Amino acid sequence: xxxxxxxxxxxxxxxxxxxxxxxxxxxxxxxxxxxxxxxxxxxxxxxxxxxxxxxxxxxxxxxxxxxxxxxxxxxxxxxxxxxxxxxxxxxxxxxxxxxxxxxxxxxxxxxxxxxxxxxxxxxxxxxxxxxxxxxxxxxxxxxxxxxxxxxxxxxxxxxxxxxxxxxxxxxxxxxxxxxxxxxxxxxxxxxxxxxxxxxxxxxxxxxxxxxxxxxxxxxxxxxxxxxxxxxxxxxxxxxxxxxxxxxxxxxxxxxxxxxxxxxxxxxxxxxxxxxxxxxxxxxxxxxxxxxxxxxxxxxxxxxxxxxxxxxxxxxxxxxxxxxxxxxxxxxxxxxxxxxxxxxxxxxxxxxxxxxxxxxxxxxxxxxxxxxxxxxxxxxxxxxxxxxxxxxxxxxxxxxx
Amino acid sequence: xxxxxxxxxxxxxxxxxxxxxxxxxxxxxxxxxxxxxxxxxxxxxxxxxxxxxxxxxxxxxxxxxxxxxxxxxxxxxxxxxxxxxxxxxxxxxxxxxxxxxxxxxxxxxxxxxxxxxxxxxxxxxxxxxxxxxxxxxxxxxxxxxxxxxxxxxxxxxxxxxxxxxxxxxxxxxxxxxxxxxxxxxxxxxxxxxxxxxxxxxxxxxxxxxxxxxxxxxxxxxxxxxxxxxxxxxxxxxxxxxxxxxxxxxxxxxxxxxxxxxxxxxxxxxxxxxxxxxxxxxxxxxxxxxxxxxxxxxxxxxxxxxxxxxxxxxxxxxxxxxxxxxxxxxxxxxxxxxxxxxxxxxxxxxxxxxxxxxxxxxxxxxxxxxxxxxxxxxxxxxxxxxxxxxxxxxxxxxxxxxxxxxxxxxxxxxxxxxxxxxxxxxxxxxxxxxxxxxxxxxxxxxxxxxxxxxxxxxxxxxxxxxxxxxxxxxxxx
Numbered sequence: 122x123x124x125x126x127x128x129x130x131x132x133x134x135x136x137x138x139x140x141x142x143x144x145x146x147x148x149x150x151x152x153x154x155x156x157x158x159x160x161x162x163x164x165x166x167x168x169x170x171x172x173x174x175x176x177x178x179x180x181x182x183x184x185x186x187x188x189x190x191x192x193x194x195x196x197x198x199x200x201x202x203x204x205x206x207x208x209x210x211x212x213x214x215x216x217x218x219x220x221x222x223x224x225x226x227x228x229x230x231x232x233x234x235x236x237x238x239x240x241x242x243x244x245x246x247x248x249x250x251x252x253x254x255x256x257x258x259x260x261x262x263x264x265x266x267x268x269x270x271x272x273x274x275x276x277x278x279x280x281x282x283x284x285x286x287x288x289x290x291x292x293x294x295x296x297x298x299x300x301x302x303x304x305x306x307x308x309x310x311x312x313x314x315x316x317x318x319x320x321x322x323x324x325x326x327x328x329x330x331x332x333x334x335x336x337x338x339x340x341x342x343x344x345x346x347x348x349x350x351x352x353x354x355x356x357x358x359x360x361x362x363x364x365x366x367x368x369x370x371x372x373x374x375x376x377x378x379x380x381x382x383x384x385x386x387x388x389x390x391x392x393x394x395x396x397x398x399x400x401x402x403x404x405x406x407x408x409x410x411x412x413x414x415x416x417x418x419x420x421x422x423x424x425x426x427x428x429x430x431x432x433x434x435x436x437x438x439x440x441x442x443x444x445x446x447x448x449x450x451x452x453x454x455x456x457x458x459x460x461x462x463x464x465x466x467x468x469x470x471x472x473x474x475x476x477x478x479x480x481x482x483x484x485x486x487x488x489x490x491x492x493x494x495x496x497x498x499x500x501x502x503x504x505x506x507x508x509x510x511x512x513x514x515x516x517x518x519x520x521x
Numbered sequence: 522x523x524x525x526x527x528x529x530x531x532x533x534x535x536x537x538x539x540x541x542x543x544x545x546x547x548x549x550x551x552x553x554x555x556x557x558x559x560x561x562x563x564x565x566x567x568x569x570x571x572x573x574x575x576x577x578x579x580x581x582x583x584x585x586x587x588x589x590x591x592x593x594x595x596x597x598x599x600x601x602x603x604x605x606x607x608x609x610x611x612x613x614x615x616x617x618x619x620x621x622x623x624x625x626x627x628x629x630x631x632x633x634x635x636x637x638x639x640x641x642x643x644x645x646x647x648x649x650x651x652x653x654x655x656x657x658x659x660x661x662x663x664x665x666x667x668x669x670x671x672x673x674x675x676x677x678x679x680x681x682x683x684x685x686x687x688x689x690x691x692x693x694x695x696x697x698x699x700x701x702x703x704x705x706x707x708x709x710x711x712x713x714x715x716x717x718x719x720x721x722x723x724x725x726x727x728x729x730x731x732x733x734x735x736x737x738x739x740x741x742x743x744x745x746x747x748x749x750x751x752x753x754x755x756x757x758x759x760x761x762x763x764x765x766x767x768x769x770x771x772x773x774x775x776x777x778x779x780x781x782x783x784x785x786x787x788x789x790x791x792x793x794x795x796x797x798x799x800x801x802x803x804x805x806x807x808x809x810x811x812x813x814x815x816x817x818x819x820x821x822x823x824x825x826x827x828x829x830x831x832x833x834x835x836x837x838x839x840x841x842x843x844x845x846x847x848x849x850x851x852x853x854x855x856x857x858x859x860x861x862x863x864x865x866x867x868x869x870x871x872x873x874x875x876x877x878x879x880x881x882x883x884x885x886x887x888x889x890x891x892x893x894x895x896x897x898x899x900x901x902x903x904x905x906x907x908x909x910x911x912x913x914x915x916x917x918x919x920x921x922x923x924x925x926x927x928x929x930x931x932x933x934x935x936x937x938x939x940x941x942x943x944x945x946x947x948x949x950x951x952x953x954x955x956x957x958x959x960x961x962x963x964x965x966x967x968x969x970x971x972x973x974x975x976x977x978x979x980x981x982x983x984x985x986x987x988x989x990x991x992x993x994x995x996x997x
Contacts, residue, residue: 244859246930254871258879258976259896259988261940261954262863267928271941275924278965326928327937373902376942377894379950380903383924383942507942507952 125399128519130220131352131360132344134163137476140340140464141309148177148184148238149194151341155469156195156234159343164355167195170345171228173202176215176235178467180206182248183238191234208250208503209415210368210512211235212342212471217366217512219346229351235473236341237466247337247467266326266334268505269418273328275383276424280435288328290438291419292319295332297447298416298455302462304489309336309464319419333419338464342472344479349519360519361482364400364496367392370510386421386502388511389428396498396513397430405430409452409515410494411481413474415502416459422446425500426454429513448489456481456489471512474499478516524644525681526815530582531672531789531830532574533776535838535957536849537561540665542841547660557665561839562777565654565669567849567934568956568974571597572607573987574671574782575652576614576973580917581828581997582648582673583615590617590675592647594640596626596633596781598700599654601985610987611650613880614973616914633781634805637674638813641685646677653780658706659852666750668777672785672830682792682821683801685813686737689730692809695719712750720753720806721760727810728761728802735814742814743799744769744791748783749806775834786830793829797822832997838959849935860932865977867986877912882971882989884949885910893949913947915971916989920945922967927960936960943969943991956990968994 136158138151146154160167175191177184184190188202205214212235219231242248247265251257261267277287296316302308314332322330352360369392375381393405402408412429416422423437431452432440440446446454457463457477460470478497480486496517503510544558565574575595583590593615595608602610608623626632633651640647652671657663697719698709724747732739739761745768747754758765769787771778779786784805791801797819805811840846847853877883878896885897887910892903897910925941932938939955941963955963956974969991976988 242859249860249863254868255875255896257865258867258872258875258986259953261952262931262938262977263940263952264928264931264938266930267926267938267940270926270928271924274926274941274965278924324927325930326926329926373894373898376952377898377902377950378892379944379948381950 126220126224126366127364127399128362129224129349130346130363131349132346132479133352133357134159134345135476135479136162137307137342137473138340139307140338140466142240143339146339148190148236151339152191152194152234152236155341155343159345163345165230165345168198169230170232171200171230172222173197173200173232174215174218175202175204176211176468177204178206178208178211178237179248182242207510209467210471210501210503210510211468213501213512213514216344216472216475220363220366223346223348230345230347232345233472234341234343235469235471237468238339239337239466240339263505266329266418269421270326270329271383272424272506273420279382279384282438286438288320290423290441291333292316293441294419294422295319295461298459298461301448301456301489302458305458305463308458308462309338310462329418335417335460336464338466340464340466340469342469342476344472344475361479361516362519364515364517365396366514367395367399368512371508375507385424386428386506386511388509389425389502392511392513393429396515400515406452409496409498411456411491411497412452412454413477414454414500416455416461453491456491471499471501475516482518522678523681524678525684526674527588527677527679527681528582528586528675529789529792530578531786531833532577532581533563533670533830533833534565534569535836536564536566537837537839538564538846539839539841542843543665546843551660554665560774563668563670564846566957570601570975571599571652571654572601572610573973575611575650578671578673579611579615579648579650582675588675588677590621590648592622592645594624594626594636594647594649596636596651597653598627598630598781600625600627616881630781630807631805631811634784634803634811634813638688638690638811640676642688649674649676651782651785653782655780656705656850659847663707666778668779670776670779670786671782672789680820681818683815683817686816687731687734688813689727689734690811691723691727693723694808716753716756720749721756724757724804724810725761727812728804731812731814742802744801746784746787746791746801746803748778748787790829790831792821793827793831795821836995857932863932865979866982867979867984879988881914882916883912884915886913893947895949895951915945915947915949918945918947919968919970919994922963922965922969924965925963939963954990957992970994
């Protein structure tokens with residue numbers, strides 16, 4: 122009987138670059154920067170790393186296919202490097218590969234690196250992704266904001282809420298993330314905005330305005346993991362361990378049946394339920410001290426609060442406006458600024474979320490440090506609400 | 522059962538360009554256009570062409586007929602493809618039977634009336650569609666005069682709304698206008714010459730010829746469908762001694778001249794309003810004349826009345842924005858940014874595998890759980906049964922908007938790019954690109970129909986791919 126991943130694997134080192142428009146850096150520089158921080162943090166030597174996973178989404182725009190970009194950039198000693206790609210869940214997928222390898226006993230020390238170099242396209246926003254030869258014939262050439270904006274129209278239709286209330290709650294989410302990002306030296310966007318600015322910003326895809334959309338950033342993040350036994354041998358105290366890592370991709374339910382109303386994220390609900398079970402979480406509001414969720418757009422974060430069970434269905438507008446997910450709220454969300462302000466180099470984002478929780482659990486988060494957190498959640502949503510890959514991970518202080 | 526015209530259909534795009542706005546924009550250079558600066562003309566949306574309009578009029582014509590079409594003809598001077606069966610694609614989009622003969626007729630504005638004359642003379646069972654989407658040089662007389670549209674008739678054995686009496690054709694190489702191969706615009710000669718030498722000398726012979734064959738006098742004919750420019754109708758009326766009221770409205774004020782489609786478009790209005798037992802003479806013009814004489818039957822008054830182009834002419838979206846029109850019709854190259862550089866190469870072998878899924882929007886209905894899904898798949902999305910799906914076209918379904926957005930980031934020739942989830946009355950849910958909606962007009966819960974449109978243009982390889990898009994549901 123499989124017992125899940127809970128408390129089997131420890132994260133012993135992490136690194137994350139400053140995210141942003143890194144005009145002077147390519148993927149090579151970004152990967153090396155994140156790796157060097159993680160290696161120093163871990164105290165292991167590079168030759169002790171036995172396997173590696175590389176997360177990279179838009180290979181055409183930056184480093185190309187395969188595990189080679191990582192192996193070449195770090196001059197790794199010919200260890201296995203696997204490149205993974207699962208849209209915006211890519212970074213978490215890289216971590217999952219490394220964590221599972223250690224848990225399987227295939228190696229003692231494994232590494233995950235996520236990287237994305239988005240700012241070589243010549244235009245703002247994400248590059249268009251390929252849809253394959255058949256979908257190209259019929260699916261709309263949707264952009265990410267256009268796809269996620271529909272969460273808002275469907276949410277509003279389902280709950281009969283006022284469009285201004287919804288827009289205000291979305292603005293609150295963005296204002297909160299900007300406030301948080303201000304305290305994070307590695308964040309892409311470091312300036313406060315007002316609710317009024319957010320609500321009156323130019324429209325990108327109705328009803329999402331400029332400040333409802335996250336930053337498009339360059340960046341990389343890295344994690345070095347080992348088994349709990351090995352970490353003990355290494356004398357690591359206050360160990361951070363993986364409590365759950367779950368992934369739920371769509372199977373067509375949202376897009377091809379009439380059972381989905383478009384107002385929530387089906388896969389997030391499934392991944393969350395599995396992750397809570399794996400981590401032994403029965404009351405997420407009480408047990409989780411922080412969340413880093415996939416706030417690619419303000420409305421995504423709003424809906425995800427419900428999908429993760431952090432507020433009741435239809436109650437997100439009120440919970441958000443009441444400050445439940447603010448820095449000093451019941452379950453702070455995006456204490457590092459989130460995708461919104463830390464930035465969103467796609468392949469690195471899942472690992473960046475883990476990085477923030479890793480820092481917070483160790484009390485190393487500087488000005489934005491929370492009060493003694495012991496468990497946090499990361500969430501990614503790759504793709505679009507109607508067809509996506511959701512990942513939910515839980516990290517926490519190790520318990521025997 | 523007898524042979525004749527079983528049904529007719531029409532289509533005029535909803536967009537109308539105010540001719541005054543054209544004159545205001547270009548009159549500084551072409552003051553001679555002032556006399557034409559009244560009324561409005563129809564304009565195809567950026568994703569419409571002769572093929573998509575042909576599909577629209579075909580759908581209008583075939584609605585509720587249940588007729589198994591064995592032969593389809595398409596007449597146009599603006600076929601999107603010079604070598605790819607245009608009528609074949611229309612047949613696919615109309616989801617007609619696969620054992621069907623397809624024919625494209627071009628080369629003249631009377632390609633449609635000539636083909637119709639032959640088909641009627643030989644009792645051929647065919648869907649005869651005429652469709653034209655002629656572009657005009659900015660500031661030209663044609664820009665003022667032309668419109669875009671399509672109309673068609675269904676011929677066969679059944680309960681005809683009109684029967685064929687006779688036809689007559691004359692050929693004269695009077696080049697009133699021409700368009701050489703590979704050239705975008707028509708080159709037109711002086712209208713007075715065309716009227717005097719063409720309409721008044723060639724047309725009467727063909728018209729008289731058809732009347733004589735049917736053993737009636739021209740003066741006995743109830744309706745004349747004549748679409749000449751520059752006072753041709755008035756001159757013809759005077760010369761033949763037939764009062765003007767018997768000549769059908771040429772739709773100049775409301776639609777413009779739709780080229781090869783125009784005789785058919787005008788005919789649809791005449792049939793729509795005619796009573797039983799009335800005679801109609803249809804005249805096609807262009808390097809000669811076709812004259813066809815038909816007579817309506819009792820069946821007209823029990824089914825197809827009120828089904829002419831006037832319904833589409835009444836359903837309109839007006840614009841006075843001349844640069845909007847120019848850009849939609851690719852007469853003006855605006856800078857749409859780097860996102861417009863997207864490579865729209867179509868994998869034609871992949872398209873071939875899925876051609877029916879795309880052309881007729883064939884989805885699959887699970888024979889186990891009844892769930893309708895698009896695209897169809899091997900394994901049912903609802904119950905997981907394998908190989909259980911029976912082909913079913915979604916193209917005729919109506920539906921409701923579940924979620925949507927107006928996207929100002931994505932590239933489209935007509936921003937914003939509107940798309941969303943649609944729940945169909947057949948029980949399927951599909952994410953689709955919308956068309957013909959004004960920005961700010963769409964709401965969740967709105968009803969839609971599907972329209973066959975250009976999905977993307979591959980500017981590099983000059984290939985247009987087509988698919989179905991939700992459009993406003995107007996009950997015509």
